[in-house]
Amino acid sequence: MDSRQLEYFVAVAEELSFTRAAQRLFTVQSTVSAAIRALESDLKTTLFDRSTRRVLLSDAGAALLPEAKAALEALDRARAVVEEASTGLRGNIRIGTMTRLGLVDLAPLLGAFYRKYPLVDVHVTTSPTGSSGLADDVRHGRLDLALLGLPPAELTGLDVRELMSVPFVVLVPPSHRPAAGDGVRLRELKGERFVDMLPGFGNRRMVDREFERAGIPRQVHVEVPDLSEVPEYVAAGLGIAVVPDIPAALDGVVRLPLVDPELSWTLSVATAAGRTPSRAVSALFELLVALPKS
16 A cells, blocks of 8 residues: 555545546546555455446445545655755645635735745636535545635535625616615515526525525526626626625626625635645635735
């Protein structure tokens, strides 16, 4: 048994797919399969129940998984301590975020982090399914940490630190009926056309849930992947929007508070629960907690 075999085993166990594990490890499926067969031969047991349709952990595999993770984490920490003693902090960090977040100055912070720790390789990515996709990537080890905008009920399996909260507001064109008041109640929006983000984004999920809870049908006619694009479509008269009150250009749009119910969107930074982060990830996590707000 060697560390490479354990790394392949953990990847297959988390992905429940030899193909996805190979993609995650930047290798070919045959290499992963050979490593797992060698490990099973060494341990004299079957670690996965395989079929043409799915891959599942066997009882032995389920028992090995936490021990394999702990062993790999211990090796990583040992390597890091030795390397840092001679060359300074190093490692790889995979961070997920939302496009044009607006609330935080992420790029300058990552630039400062790179200048302080030039031997740490930082990879930044987004997810087409928003915060829910990023959260899943953290849980399954595809990301080391991520900035998320999900409610607490959807943060299971994660260690989370809240960064900030902002209220939801209603965006309408100036000539629109609700614009004459000081605030908007959800029931007043029945029958409206809506502009919103794609399903899977945390703020979209929260708004959908509130409309369902109130028993109000909602038709989203425009879906965009970037929150900063929403006001443009509202200004064009294609619908109204219920979105977090983040900094954005609001030319041709009136912003009104949502007064019933009062909703807040929380931005958090998350790592996987039960998995000890590397020293590099911990250093970036602490910087994110103190992230300057725009």
